[in-house]
Amino acid sequence: MRKKRLTLASTALLTTSFLVVAQADIDGAYDHAEIPRVAGSSIVHFDRSEYDRVSIPTGPYDGDGIESMESLEGEVLSLSYTFDNPNITPLQVKRNYRQALEERGFEVLYAASNDELSGGTGRLFFNNAGLFERGARSCCHFASGNRDIRYLAVRSADGTVLAGIAAFNARRVDGAAVSMTVVTAEEMETAMDHRPLTADEMASGLMEDGRVAVQDILFEHDSAEILPDSADALATISDLMQERADLHLLVVGHTDNTGSYDYNVQLSMARATSVMDHLTNQHGISGDRLQAAGAGMMAPITTNLTEEGRSRNRRVELVQMAQ
Numbered sequence: 001m002r003k004k005r006l007t008l009a010s011t012a013l014l015t016t017s018f019l020v021v022a023q024a025d026i027d028g029a030y031d032h033a034e035i036p037r038v039a040g041s042s043i044v045h046f047d048r049s050e051y052d053r054v055s056i057p058t059g060p061y062d063g064d065g066i067e068s069m070e071s072l073e074g075e076v077l078s079l080s081y082t083f084d085n086p087n088i089t090p091l092q093v094k095r096n097y098r099q100a101l102e103e104r105g106f107e108v109l110y111a112a113s114n115d116e117l118s119g120g121t122g123r124l125f126f127n128n129a130g131l132f133e134r135g136a137r138s139c140c141h142f143a144s145g146n147r148d149i150r151y152l153a154v155r156s157a158d159g160t161v162l163a164g165i166a167a168f169n170a171r172r173v174d175g176a177a178v179s180m181t182v183v184t185a186e187e188m189e190t191a192m193d194h195r196p197l198t199a200d201e202m203a204s205g206l207m208e209d210g211r212v213a214v215q216d217i218l219f220e221h222d223s224a225e226i227l228p229d230s231a232d233a234l235a236t237i238s239d240l241m242q243e244r245a246d247l248h249l250l251v252v253g254h255t256d257n258t259g260s261y262d263y264n265v266q267l268s269m270a271r272a273t274s275v276m277d278h279l280t281n282q283h284g285i286s287g288d289r290l291q292a293a294g295a296g297m298m299a300p301i302t303t304n305l306t307e308e309g310r311s312r313n314r315r316v317e318l319v320q321m322a323q
Contacts (some may be wrong), residue, residue: 218230
């Protein structure tokens with residue numbers, strides 16, 4: 001795919017970077033069509049989800065959480081870039097993105113830097129924004145010293161593209177690094193190769209295999225927050241447990257293999273705990289009949305090399321426990 005680049009054109013900014021040929025992007029990576037890269041940069045991390053719901057921070061981290069968020073559903077691209085020229089700064093990169101995107105009609109929803117973002121010169125924002133676990137952290141950790149982070153949240157004029165872009169000093173990276181998450185709105189494909197399980201089908205799976213995979217419990221992107229579309233599946237589990245008062249279940253969260261081992265184990269455990277808490281608090285199932293566990297990426301049911309495979313591997317399984 002042809003690469004589009006922004007230009008560090010201002011006399012206040014460096015131009016020597018364009019005399020250096022950027023190193024090759026990682027295989028299969030490409031820029032978002034509406035958000036071109038800054039010249040002299042290369043893609044060092046790339047991940048695409050065909051359809052997901054992502055919340056982009058539009059305010060600082062206040063100690064309890066991100067103050068405000070803007071959400072959108074659709075295709076999700078997560079990208080990280082580094083530069084050949086070690087003298088390019090996060091401020092230069094932010095200004096170039098802002099100027100170029102405003103010229104394309106994008107609205108700046110939030111722009112801030114360093115202590116404006118959070119304590120720790122922006123470190124707490126970086127760690128809690130929910131955007132960088134699968135992007136920057138796999139290639140470019142936020143610097144432990146000499147910290148500098150510049151952040152933009154932008155939305156296209158027609159509202160179909162939403163992005164969070166961070167330019168920052170990174171450990172073991174000379175010069176600036178960039179990490180961004182871009183959501184492009186689109187309708188979800190409604191044709192599915194499975195239908196929701198009934199309580200009887202769940203019971204049969206538990207009897208025959210000792211476990212059953214529930215594909216219809218859905219979560220926010222990189223979060224343990226259960227989406228409203230999960231209500232029917234959770235109600236069916238509740239019906240099953242009310243029909244069988246002797247049933248005790250291990251609720252096991254599973255993820256795809258995107259991100260680190262520790263991150264996925266923690267996320268899968270948090271999601272399993274959310275399901276257990278929902279059944280207890282919303283459906284009145286006794287807590288001593290449920291136990292949460294997180295398997296992370298350890299037990300895929302299909303390949304993680306395709307988005308379809310990764311979506312199937314992101315699931316909740318019910319495992320029958322002895323009384």
